[in-house]
Amino acid sequence: MKRYDVAVVGGGPAGLAVAITTTMRGLNTVVLERSSAPVDKACGEGLLSPGMAVLERLGVLPLLDAQGSYPFVGVRYVQEDGSTAEGLFPGRGALGVRRVALASALVSRARTVGVELRERTQVLSHRRSGDGMVLQTAEGPVEASMLVAADGLASPLRRAEGLEMEPVGPRRFGLRRHFQVAPWTPYVEIHFAPGVEAYVTPTGVKRVGVAFLWEDGAVEGRVSFDALLARFPRLAERFAGAAPDSQPRGAGPLARVARTRIADRFALVGDAAGYVDAITGEGMSLAFVCAESLGNLLPDALARGASQEVLLPYEACFQRVFRKYSWSTGALLMLARRPWLRRPVVRLLGKTPWLFERILHGIVA
């Protein structure tokens, strides 16, 4: 049986970014993905500059289809009474990118650099064997020296490794859909209503995506895209009569906690490594930054046995990046859950754009 250096489970953004990095650094890498490429997913689809920088270094950014992406310059908060706050991102801003377009670019780059991508291949279980890992799939076993679990929020591998922890706090969910509408603003808009937020992201010259985030119990009755949209009359008016460009797609619960990211010959990356919430739109950037860091240190780590101890620099890097994300996400969640506090804060930010931008620069830099 062929023995790979690295087997990556999950061909989402995190898994493909790790695989591109390790392959570019000379490791023989296979990605096992249960769906067919390009994989779609419920996502607000805003890619911030740290994520764009990684995609640039990996040679993915130039492959992004202009039909499937659209630049934006900052964030605009919109409240129930119409009051707004606008802040510009630092540098070149950010990119709204349709997930299938991003997946196509990542897959294309992965194949070009020599990643072996096995689609429609679900990993059913794994075990350690001598100095490697054996993964069981319906198509037979796969052997590798290192297993990278990039298997998303629910991460069966995180659970199987005994790294799963119970998250604290309310359970939050997401639901998104796209419409064939020309973007009306160079900002990503975040509309607030009690218990629900709507993320409006331009992802093409004639495509705008709307992603709702809400807390368990905040929405009475059956949750549907139309019922959530009806809570935002300004948005409902914008999309009235517009042709849908995708079917509604949901995800959640969002918060996930792992005890640690590493074990012998094993690492968690992307949402599988831990997730707080989508409220700041940082998930993909966090995934890309950590994926690149893991991919860069794996050649040396494998040469030294890839024990948990040897993989510690990856855990340290994750902690550093995650702490900042967790802080900004926690702060914004705290405001979103307290409309009485959020309303005057957003009004203040609206009057002091320099302060809003300073906060945004702190988050995005």
Ligand SMILES: Cc1cc2nc3c(=O)[nH]c(=O)nc-3n(C[C@H](O)[C@H](O)[C@H](O)COP(=O)(O)OP(=O)(O)OC[C@H]3O[C@@H](n4cnc5c(N)ncnc54)[C@H](O)[C@@H]3O)c2cc1C
């Ligand atoms: C509503 C919502 C809005 C969001 N908005 C934003 C945003 O605006 N900006 C942003 O940056 N992030 C956003 N995020 C977060 C972002 O979507 C995630 O952080 C990102 O998708 C993480 O990528 P990943 O590769 O870790 O996981 P995923 O994209 O979930 O990929 C995991 C892959 O693993 C595969 N898989 C799972 N189990 C197996 C198995 N056993 N065998 C084989 N394959 C398997 C799955 O099929 C999947 O393709 C949002 C998320 C949600 C839910």
